[in-house]
Amino acid sequence: MSSKKNQPNPNPPGTRREQLQQQREQQAKERRVRNIITFSILGVALLAIVGVIVAVVVSSRTLPEASGGGAATGDYTIAVGQGDAPVTLSIFQDYMCPYCGDFERTNRDDLEAMVEDGTAKIEFHLMNFLDGGGRTYSTRAANAVVAVAKAEPEHVMAFNAALYDSQPEEAGMGLSDAEIAELARGAGVSNDVIATFAQMQHQDWVNRSNTAAYEAGVRSTPTVKINGTIWPGDGQTSAMFTPGALKAAVAEAGK
Amino acid sequence: MNDLVDRIHRFRQSDRWIFSYMLFSSLLSLVASFVLSVDAIALAQNADAALGCNINEVISCGKVGVTWQANLLGFPNAFLGLIAEPVVITIAVASLGKVKFPRWFMFAAQIVYTIGLVFAYWLFYQSMFHINALCPWCLLVTLSTTLVFTSLTHVNIRDNNLYLSPRLHSGLQAALRMGVDALVITLWLAFLVAAVVLKYGPALWGG
Incomplete structure (x- = not known):
């Protein structure tokens, strides 16, 4: 970063090959993060669905109990x-x-x-x-x-x-x-x-x-x-x- | 596996996905606004429509439609949806047909829709914590407004329509490539669902 100002060379640092290499590494890193995120999304969605189902089941179970066997x-x-x-x-x-x-x-x-x-x-x-x-x-x-x-x-x-x-x-x-x-x-x-x-x-x-x-x-x-x-x-x-x-x-x- | 994820993420960034998703959400929002507008007119014409506390409509007592919050600007809020959503539908359909809107136009659309989003959430907050009533169609408006907003924001970041600094823009683009937006939306929707279920729980399914 600090060397930027002192180097008028438009292609620092290193060769084009090194730049490509860097770019590829950057992409690989992005892809790793992307995969983690993708699975987190699936996990959150799954959790939410399961949570709602559990909430529905639990509440529908407690209700009939509260009615005490369906008193008139x-x-x-x-x-x-x-x-x-x-x-x-x-x-x-x-x-x-x-x-x-x-x-x-x-x-x-x-x-x-x-x-x-x-x-x-x-x-x-x-x-x-x-x-x-x-x-x-x-x-x-x-x-x-x-x-x-x-x-x-x-x-x-x-x-x-x-x-x-x-x-x-x-x-x-x-x-x-x-x-x-x-x-x-x-x-x-x-x-x-x-x-x-x-x-x-x-x-x-x-x-x-x-x-x-x-x-x-x-x-x-x-x-x-x-x-x-x-x-x-x-x-x-x-x-x-x-x-x-x-x-x-x-x-x-x-x- | 990686290939599939690759393809999904590339598709996510495509015009076809973003604008189809925008079209679908804005149609949902329009339908919900339409139903609410019809209800609002029915309420205005016939007080009987409001005279009772309906168990299945969770606490509504027909009162959400007659609160000051529901008529903040002097007319039913749902009318705003009838005005705004057709514009979004037009943008989505035209973009699917490869029309390119000018930058300033998309920027303006973003600003106006953001105001709409804030309004939608203000109403959601009011009905959750002050009116203590939720109506299913109002929830649909909250949901669809959120989805439209995310699609509009997505496309505007992708196409650099927001006059952001180059650094912020490239950072946001990287976030889009990595699917951060999808994660945020999923978390947010899960949070909303949890809030509604925890607060109203059994009442929602007719306890």
């Missing part, structure tokens, strides 16, 4: 209202789903009135498919609702409503455990029950509830069924968010 959907319901009510209203929901919140807020008064006067009973089906990527809000909220339903069922409707009133942004991680506890307290749930939320005793139950709903054909939330029939049919989902439409449909079904 009916086992995973949060029932509210009088058992002999003529109409059964099934609501499949995920507490993170913004449209579930829209639905609940639109129909809250009607739902409460129908349960109150015995026109209908409600079966909530809790789902947690919106969890993922470190977000566990759907499961934590549903776990709390199951705990309330088992110990103090009279507070389920109020707690359900409170969760939707303070529904977190779909983009975020959801409410904290403390915030969920605070909502439960506001809905009248006793401190003894609230204290059990953090133990996540019903996590499996919620997972199975989600799987059962999926196996029953629920593909989106909110899904509403009146006496087992999906309402409103024909993809006219906007009726769910129209005040009074649900009440009218239930009244019709109860005739």
